[in-house]
Amino acid sequence: MDLKKLAERLIPGEYRPLSEYEAMYPPRDLPKGAQVTRLAPSPTGFIHLGNLFVAIANERVAHQSNGVLYLRIEDTDEKRKVEGAVEAVKNALRYFDIRFDEGAEIEGAENAYGPYYQRQRAEIYRAFARDLVGRGLAYPCFCTEEELSALREKQTAEKKITGYYGEYAVCRNLTEEQICANLDAGKPYVIRLRSQGDPERKIAFHDEIKGDITVTENDQDVVILKSDGIPTYHFAHAIDDHFMRTTLVIRGEEWLASLPIHIELFDVLGFRRPAYGHNCSLQKMDGDTRRKLSKRKDPELSLEFYRKEGYFARAVKVYMMTLLNSNFEEWYLKFPDKDLEEFRFSVGKMGKSGALFDLAKLNDISKNELARLSAEEMFEFLRAWAEEYGTEEQKGYFADREYMLRVLNLCMGTSGKKRRKDFVTAKQAAELISYFFRAPVREDEYRVDGKTKGDILRAFGRTYDYADDAQVWFAKVKNVAAELGFAAEMKDYKQNPEAYKGSVSDVAEVLRIAVTGKANTPDLWTIMQILGEKRTRERLCAAE
Ligand code: GLU
Numbered sequence: 001m002d003l004k005k006l007a008e009r010l011i012p013g014e015y016r017p018l019s020e021y022e023a024m025y026p027p028r029d030l031p032k033g034a035q036v037t038r039l040a041p042s043p044t045g046f047i048h049l050g051n052l053f054v055a056i057a058n059e060r061v062a063h064q065s066n067g068v069l070y071l072r073i074e075d076t077d078e079k080r081k082v083e084g085a086v087e088a089v090k091n092a093l094r095y096f097d098i099r100f101d102e103g104a105e106i107e108g109a110e111n112a113y114g115p116y117y118q119r120q121r122a123e124i125y126r127a128f129a130r131d132l133v134g135r136g137l138a139y140p141c142f143c144t145e146e147e148l149s150a151l152r153e154k155q156t157a158e159k160k161i162t163g164y165y166g167e168y169a170v171c172r173n174l175t176e177e178q179i180c181a182n183l184d185a186g187k188p189y190v191i192r193l194r195s196q197g198d199p200e201r202k203i204a205f206h207d208e209i210k211g212d213i214t215v216t217e218n219d220q221d222v223v224i225l226k227s228d229g230i231p232t233y234h235f236a237h238a239i240d241d242h243f244m245r246t247t248l249v250i251r252g253e254e255w256l257a258s259l260p261i262h263i264e265l266f267d268v269l270g271f272r273r274p275a276y277g278h279n280c281s282l283q284k285m286d287g288d289t290r291r292k293l294s295k296r297k298d299p300e301l302s303l304e305f306y307r308k309e310g311y312f313a314r315a316v317k318v319y320m321m322t323l324l325n326s327n328f329e330e331w332y333l334k335f336p337d338k339d340l341e342e343f344r345f346s347v348g349k350m351g352k353s354g355a356l357f358d359l360a361k362l363n364d365i366s367k368n369e370l371a372r373l374s375a376e377e378m379f380e381f382l383r384a385w386a387e388e389y390g391t392e393e394q395k396g397y398f399a400d401r402e403y404m405l406r407v408l409n410l411c412m413g414t415s416g417k418k419r420r421k422d423f424v425t426a427k428q429a430a431e432l433i434s435y436f437f438r439a440p441v442r443e444d445e446y447r448v449d450g451k452t453k454g455d456i457l458r459a460f461g462r463t464y465d466y467a468d469d470a471q472v473w474f475a476k477v478k479n480v481a482a483e484l485g486f487a488a489e490m491k492d493y494k495q496n497p498e499a500y501k502g503s504v505s506d507v508a509e510v511l512r513i514a515v516t517g518k519a520n521t522p523d524l525w526t527i528m529q530i531l532g533e534k535r536t537r538e539r540l541c542a543a544e
Contacts, residue, residue: 001176007133009183010140010191011229015127025113025243034067036247038103039093040240042074045082047092048301049293049357050252054279055098056320057250060345062101067247071103072240073117076230092303096313113244118236125231125239128269129191129224137196137268138224140189141171142182165195169221191225197264205259208248208277208347218260234258238265246274250347253278277347282323283354293357300359310385310426314340315366321345322365323355336372367421370429375408378423382408385426394430397437406530407436410522420522436530440517440539447506455484456510457544464540466533470525481507514543 028036037058041051062069071090075081086105093100102109104116115121132138141164143151148164155162172194174182182189197217205213224235231239241249256278266273282293282301293301300306306316317340321328326349335342373381383398398404411433413420423429434441446453459480468476478488481504487493493503512524515536521527528536 003136004134006176006179007130010133010189011126011130011225013123013126015123015130018127018131021124021127021243025245028068028245030068031066033065034247035061035065036068036070036245037062037250038070038072038241038244038246039089039098039100040072040074040237040251041089042077042080043082043085043089044080045085045088046295047089047303048295049303050282050301051089052093052096052098052303052316053282053320053324053355054250054252055093056096056317057277057279057324057345057347057350059098060341061248061250061347063341064345068101069099070113070244071100071106071116072244073104074233074236076118076226076233076236078230092307095303095307096317118240119230121236121240122229122231124243125225125235126229128239129231129235132193132224132268133191137194138191139172139174139194139221140179140182141169141192141221141223142174142187142189143171163220164192164222165220172221188227190223190227192221193224193261193265193268195219195221195264196268197260203260203263205263206275207256208275209250209280209350210253210256210278210352215260215263218264220261222261224265234261234265238262238269238271241274242266242269242271248275248277248347250277250279253280277350280351280354282357284357290354290356292354300357308389308427310382310389310429311362312366312369312381312425315369316362318369319362319365323351323357325349326351363424366424370423371412371419371421373412375405375412378408378412378429379404382426382429386430389427390430393438394434397430397433403436403530407433410526410530413522422522435516435518436527439542440515442513442517444513444517444519446510446513448502448510452484452501453510454544456480456507457514457540459483460507460511461537461540464537466528466536470523473525473528477508477511478504511540515539 028034030036039051039055039058041047059069061067073086090100090105100106100109102111102113102116104114129138133140143164151164151168152162155168169192171192195218197219199216199219201217202214203217205215207213222234223232225231237249240246259276259278263273283290284293284298295301306313318332321340321343322332325343325345327346328343331343370378370381379398379401386394386398411420411422411429422432448456460477463476463480465472482488484507485501486507487496487500487503490503490505493500508524509519512521513519515524515527515531531539
C-alpha cells in the first residue's frame with residue numbers, strides 16, 4: 001500500500017514540511033530553570049475551584065522560576081462551547097490574581113506560540129496526523145457508533161478491557177482495496193493511532209507530584225483526529241504542549257489514566273515529553289464519607305460562588321495554598337504580612353491524594369484576613385462587591401463615606417483594641433451592618449416578657465440623652481435595671497439570682513435588640529451614636 005498517497009487522500013490539503021513547525025515554534029529563550037506552564041480549560045463557561053487549584057500551582061511554578069504561564073483554550077468539542085467562556089475564565093482567575101503572560105485573548109503579550117485556540121490550529125494537527133498515516137503509525141477507522149457500542153457491550157460481557165485495540169481493532173488491518181472502497185462510498189472515518197504498545201510491559205514514570213509510579217504501556221488505538229478533522233484531547237495535548245514548549249504539565253489526576261496514551265503519542269511524534277504533575281482532586285466530607293466535590297451537589301465548587309458571596313480573594317488563595325503545599329500554613333503563621341509570592345512553592349510538596357476542602361476552614365481564614373484590613377480597605381472591598389453583586393439598597397450604603405467608615409471602624413474594632421472578627425464575606429458583612437442603614441429586622445428573641453420589654457424601653461427612653469458619654473449612658477442603663485427589679489451589677493445577680501428578675505445584661509439586650517434586631521453586636525452606645533438620636537428614639541419606640 002502506498003501509505004503516502006493514502007495519507008494525502010485521507011487528510012487532503014497543503015501542509016508545510018513538519019520541520020517548519022519546529023522553526024516556527026522554537027524552544028523558548030528563557031533563563032535556565034524557567035518553567036513554562038499552562039492552563040488549558042475547555043470553554044464550557046463553568047470555571048471551578050479545581051481549575052483555580054491547578055491554576056495557582058501552575059502560576060506559582062511559572063512565575064517563581066521566571067518562566068511563562070499561558071492560557072490555551074481547548075475548544076475541540078464544539079458541543080460544549082459557550083459564548084463568553086474565555087472572558088469568564090480570565091475574569092474569574094484575575095480576581096484571584098492569576099495573570100497570564102501569553103495566550104488566548106491576552107492583550108499586550110507577544111503570543112508567539114499561538115494561535116491558542118485549538119480550533120485555529122487544525123492545520124498543525126492534520127499535518128502531523130498525515131505524517132503518522134504516511135509512516136504507518138495511524139490509520140483510518142470506518143466503524144460506526146453502533147459498531148463501537150456493540151463492541152463495548154461484547155467486551156463488557158466477556159469481562160475484557162473495553163476499547164479499540166488488538167484483535168478488536170478491525171480497521172487496523174483493512175487492505176488498501178477495502179479502504180479505497182470505503183472512501184469511494186463516502187463513508188465517514190476517524191484517524192486512529194496504530195498503537196505499538198504492549199500491555200504486558202510496564203513503564204517507570206516519575207510524576208512531579210505523585211512521585212515514582214509505574215504505568216502500563218498503551219495498546220489502545222485511540223482516535224487522534226475525529227471525523228470532522230478536529231483532534232482529540234490526547235493528540236492536541238501532545239502537539240500543543242510540544243510546540244508551545246511547555247516544560248511542566250500540571251493537570252488534574254483524572255488524566256493520569258490517559259498518561260500511557262500521551263507517552264506513546266510523544267514517542268511516535270518524536271517529541272520530548274514535558275514533565276507531568278497530576279494534581280489530586282478536591283474532596284469534601286459528606287456525612288461520614290469523603291467524596292469529590294460535585295458540580296451538581298456543591299455550589300462551592302463554582303468560582304462564581306466566591307465572587308457572588310464576596311469572598312476576599314486573598315483568603316481563598318491562602319486556603320488553596322494551604323491545601324496545595326503542606327508547609328505553607330506554618331510559613332504563613334510566621335509571616336502573615338508577607339506577599340504570598342514570597343513563599344517558596346514546591347511541586348514536590350503538593351498532596352499525593354485527595355485534598356479535603358472545608359468551607360468552615362475557609363471561613364475562619366476569611367475572618368482573619370478581613371480583620372487585617374483597615375476600615376478604608378474594607379470600604380473599598382465591600383463597595384466593589386456591592387457594585388457587582390449587591391442589591392440596590394446595599395449599593396446605597398456607600399453614598400456617605402464618612403458614615404460607612406464609622407460603621408466599619410466600630411464593627412471591625414479600632415486598631416488599638418483587639419479587632420473583631422465578625423466579617424466572613426462581603427455579602428455577610430453587608431447583611432450584618434444593614435441595621436445602620438434601615439429599620440432593623442428582628443433576628444433574635446427577647447429574653448424578657450413583652451410587658452417587661454415595654455417597661456425597659458419606656459424607662460430608658462425617658463432618661464436617654466444623646467449627649468451622654470459611654471459611662472453616663474451605662475450608668476443610666478443600670479438605673480433602669482435597678483428601677484425595674486434587675487440587678488444593676490452582675491456580681492450581685494450571680495450571688496443571689498433569685499432576688500432579681502434578671503441582670504443588667506438582660507436590660508441591655510432588650511435595648512440592643514430594639515435598636516439593631518440582634519442580640520449580639522458591637523458596643524451599643526457607639527451604635528446609638530452612629531445612628532443619631534432621632535433614629536435611636538424611633539427604634540426604641542417602635543419596639544415598645
Ligand atoms: N482541557 C482539559 C481539561 O479542561 C485540560 C487538561 C490539561 O490541563 O491538560 O480538563
